[in-house]
Amino acid sequence: MNLGPHAIFIIASYVVVVVVVTALIGWIAADYAAQQRILRNLEQRGVTRRSQRAKGDAP
Amino acid sequence: MNPFLALIGRDMRLAIRVGGGALMGALFYFTVVAMTPFAIGPDLNLLARIGPAILWLGALLASLLALDRLFATDHEDGSLDLLMMGTMPLELAVAAKAIAHWLTTALPLIVITPVLGLMLNVEMSAMGWVALTLLAGTPALTFIGLIGAALAVTLRRGGLLLAVLVLPLTVPVLIFGVAAANAAIIGPAPFGPPFTILCALSLASLVLGPVAAAAALRQGLE
Amino acid sequence: MSTDLIELCAKDLACERGGRLVFSGLNFAVSSGEALVVTGRNGAGKSTLLRLIAGLLRKSAGELDLTGGAAGADEATVAEQSHYLGHLDAVKPALSVGENLRFWTTYLGAPRGAPIRPALEAIDLAQLSDLPAAYLSAGQRRRLSIARLVAVPRPLWLLDEPTSALDTQSQSRLAELMRNHRAGGGMIVAAAHGPIGLDDSRELKLDAQAGAGS
Amino acid sequence: MAVIDLANPTRFLTLVNRVLPWLIGATALVFAYGLYRVAGAPDDYQQGATVKIMYLHVPGAWLGMMGWGVMTVAALGTLVWRHPLADVAGKAAAPIGAGFTFICLATGMLWGRPMWGTYWVWDARLTSVLVLFLLYLGMLALYWTAEDPNRSARAAAILALVGAVNIPIIKFSVDWWNTLHQPASVVRMGGAAIDASILVPLLIMALAFTLLFFTLHFAAMRNEILRRRVRSMRMMQAREVPV
Numbered sequence: 001m002n003l004g005p006h007a008i009f010i011i012a013s014y015v016v017v018v019v020v021v022t023a024l025i026g027w028i029a030a031d032y033a034a035q036q037r038i039l040r041n042l043e044q045r046g047v048t049r050r051s052q053r054a055k056g057d058a059p
Numbered sequence: 060m061n062p063f064l065a066l067i068g069r070d071m072r073l074a075i076r077v078g079g080g081a082l083m084g085a086l087f088y089f090t091v092v093a094m095t096p097f098a099i100g101p102d103l104n105l106l107a108r109i110g111p112a113i114l115w116l117g118a119l120l121a122s123l124l125a126l127d128r129l130f131a132t133d134h135e136d137g138s139l140d141l142l143m144m145g146t147m148p149l150e151l152a153v154a155a156k157a158i159a160h161w162l163t164t165a166l167p168l169i170v171i172t173p174v175l176g177l178m179l180n181v182e183m184s185a186m187g188w189v190a191l192t193l194l195a196g197t198p199a200l201t202f203i204g205l206i207g208a209a210l211a212v213t214l215r216r217g218g219l220l221l222a223v224l225v226l227p228l229t230v231p232v233l234i235f236g237v238a239a240a241n242a243a244i245i246g247p248a249p250f251g252p253p254f255t256i257l258c259a260l261s262l263a264s265l266v267l268g269p270v271a272a273a274a275a276l277r278q279g280l281e
Numbered sequence: 282m283s284t285d286l287i288e289l290c291a292k293d294l295a296c297e298r299g300g301r302l303v304f305s306g307l308n309f310a311v312s313s314g315e316a317l318v319v320t321g322r323n324g325a326g327k328s329t330l331l332r333l334i335a336g337l338l339r340k341s342a343g344e345l346d347l348t349g350g351a352a353g354a355d356e357a358t359v360a361e362q363s364h365y366l367g368h369l370d371a372v373k374p375a376l377s378v379g380e381n382l383r384f385w386t387t388y389l390g391a392p393r394g395a396p397i398r399p400a401l402e403a404i405d406l407a408q409l410s411d412l413p414a415a416y417l418s419a420g421q422r423r424r425l426s427i428a429r430l431v432a433v434p435r436p437l438w439l440l441d442e443p444t445s446a447l448d449t450q451s452q453s454r455l456a457e458l459m460r461n462h463r464a465g466g467g468m469i470v471a472a473a474h475g476p477i478g479l480d481d482s483r484e485l486k487l488d489a490q491a492g493a494g495s
Numbered sequence: 496m497a498v499i500d501l502a503n504p505t506r507f508l509t510l511v512n513r514v515l516p517w518l519i520g521a522t523a524l525v526f527a528y529g530l531y532r533v534a535g536a537p538d539d540y541q542q543g544a545t546v547k548i549m550y551l552h553v554p555g556a557w558l559g560m561m562g563w564g565v566m567t568v569a570a571l572g573t574l575v576w577r578h579p580l581a582d583v584a585g586k587a588a589a590p591i592g593a594g595f596t597f598i599c600l601a602t603g604m605l606w607g608r609p610m611w612g613t614y615w616v617w618d619a620r621l622t623s624v625l626v627l628f629l630l631y632l633g634m635l636a637l638y639w640t641a642e643d644p645n646r647s648a649r650a651a652a653i654l655a656l657v658g659a660v661n662i663p664i665i666k667f668s669v670d671w672w673n674t675l676h677q678p679a680s681v682v683r684m685g686g687a688a689i690d691a692s693i694l695v696p697l698l699i700m701a702l703a704f705t706l707l708f709f710t711l712h713f714a715a716m717r718n719e720i721l722r723r724r725v726r727s728m729r730m731m732q733a734r735e736v737p738v
Binding site: 066141 | 336337361363364367368374375384385387390
Binding site: 002003004005006007009010012013014016017020021023024025027028029031032035036038039042045047048 | 538543544545547548551552555590591594597598601602605606608609707711714715717718721722724725728729731732
């Protein structure tokens with residue numbers, strides 16, 4: 001696969017896509033971990049959601 | 060950590076968190092510069108000639124408009140009273156807030172300048188120079204804008220009034236900023252003189268801004 | 282607070298705001314361990330007097346100074362030696378309870394690394410220390426504001442209707458804190474309508490200046 | 496499964512946790528196959544190998560548009576059907592849509608350099624994508640400054656609808672603006688009829704991008720639900736203290 005004279009721009013484009021996608025994935029994963037940590041921390045302190053108590057539904 | 064750094068830390072943490080205004084200046088700057096060609100037309104060499112001017116005007120408006128909430132939020136929740144009762148002189152407290160504001164508003168603005176330069180067809184080599192002039196000029200904009208923010212804190216029409224009050228004061232910074240940028244890009248004229256004057260303006264405003272703003276705050280608070 | 286005898290005294294103090302003479306010819310003195318309750322109808326200038334003592338307003342006539350106190354305290358202005366508890370709580374919703382108190386403790390000059398936990402425990406908010414302040418109720422925000430007075434030792438407390446938004450339990454806790462402060466040689470000047478749990482305090486009645494003066 | 500019983504966040508979370516691994520697997524597979532086909536695709540007779548950038552640029556634009564479409568549907572869900580998860584979907588889609596639009600812009604600039612000699616040419620389509628990106632930035636700023644989700648939900652929904660209505664108008668006016676000042680020779684991106692050997696890899700890459708979008712979107716929605724659960728538990732925590 002010969003990328004020709006402008007190979008640098010083709011590779012750069014793919015690098016940009018990889019960077020943006022990994023940034024999105026990283027941000028979502030970090031956010032997920034942070035929310036889980038806070039949730040565990042809150043549950044440890046005995047804070048229970050209304051739904052767990054009254055079996056209702058609280059988003 | 061002494062009070063000065065504590066205040067800078069608090070303001071930056073507030074700016075970065077949800078509800079803060081950290082990147083607002085940079086977003087406004089990006090939008091204004093990206094929309095100018097819709098008025099001027101897509102003619103690339105015209106854009107290249109007035110690129111630095113558009114970038115500087117965008118930076119000027121962005122850093123001023125983001126300043127009007129600097130003291131207003133503290134005034135509304137009662138923090139301003141306590142800031143005036145600290146062991147540190149008010150001038151230093153005001154300077155700390157300005158530094159925190161510069162770091163969260165002007166710095167991102169300078170970082171995205173090269174990208175915007177591409178849109179205005181300003182060559183990459185010139186982009187470094189324009190960013191340098193912005194780096195030297197934005198402290199002056201922030202510290203002069205500080206005076207407007209202190210004056211506007213107790214007045215009703217905060218935001219726009221601040222711009223109207225302060226814009227005339229920033230004319231020298233704009234003139235030498237754009238002159239230095241153009242000198243770097245097109246310029247037969249040397250880059251040195253306008254740039255050094257720009258740095259002098261910034262250094263002067265580092266002193267004038269906080270002193271005038273603190274005085275304005277003391278007068279304003281009834 | 283190992284402060285020897287300190288005294289706040291005012292000699293025919295006057296203050297004008299927005300062209301209206303709020304009060305004039307005011308004389309009072311408060312010394313260690315004493316409490317002065319400023320009373321009067323709305324608009325009589327209670328808050329104005331407190332803000333004037335705190336250095337937030339400019340007096341138009343008279344003398345006001347704080348003498349005595351710890352060594353080297355004399356050049357410190359009255360503002361640096363007093364706490365002001367106004368109607369607003371100076372609490373940032375985006376910061377957590379601990380961060381709010383930590384900031385004010387550092388800013389108002391407590392020694393480095395002074396623990397904030399005892400102050401949080403004094404107002405019973407210790408277990409909420411990493412909860413963002415946005416979630417606090419008005420009473421809890423008020424107590425967080427009071428914690429600042431406990432965390433940073435300053436001789437003079439200026440309290441503007443301190444018990445507003447506080448329930449009975451918190452009011453008794455505040456009364457306790459005020460007693461300890463006075464026992465330690467501190468002074469309190471408070472503006473209030475009804476009783477705020479200050480036993481044996483002197484009263485300073487401000488009658489509204491019916492448009493007297495300019 | 497009717498959309499209605501997806502309304503319960505807890506059930507939605509269990510669904511996401513079950514579906515997500517499969518989605519990730521499918522995305523990876525399609526991406527691998529797509530890249531393989533792209534590698535094998537012939538060069539364009541005019542542009543040579545740089546046409547390979549098109550396989551990122553065009554799907555990026557499509558996904559940027561689709562992102563705003565998802566937010567528009569979510570906006571209708573919030574304003575019209577009052578679906579509890581609608582705002583969650585809208586708020587989760589905004590950053591991902593912005594990301595894909597940015598990919599489209601960045602690859603467009605990197606494609607422009609070899610073809611037109613400058614990174615940015617105010618070509619009609621590229622400019623419309625730029626305005627779409629500005630709309631996304633506005634949406635992100637709106638979500639960023641509003642702390643209380645219920646208040647920001649309504650405002651964001653209205654902005655999404657207004658944006659959706661304006662996108663065709665912007666597209667038309669930019670085209671008109673472009674032809675008004677049009678310097679004569681601008682190569683149209685991608686000829687009228689695309690040969691199958693180029694079209695098939697493009698569609699595969701588009702499918703891969705779409706799968707990626709929904710994988711990220713479901714994960715982001717899961718985060719948003721957890722964030723709101725944290726918020727309600729913190730309110731509990733503040734109230735449970737014996738005041």
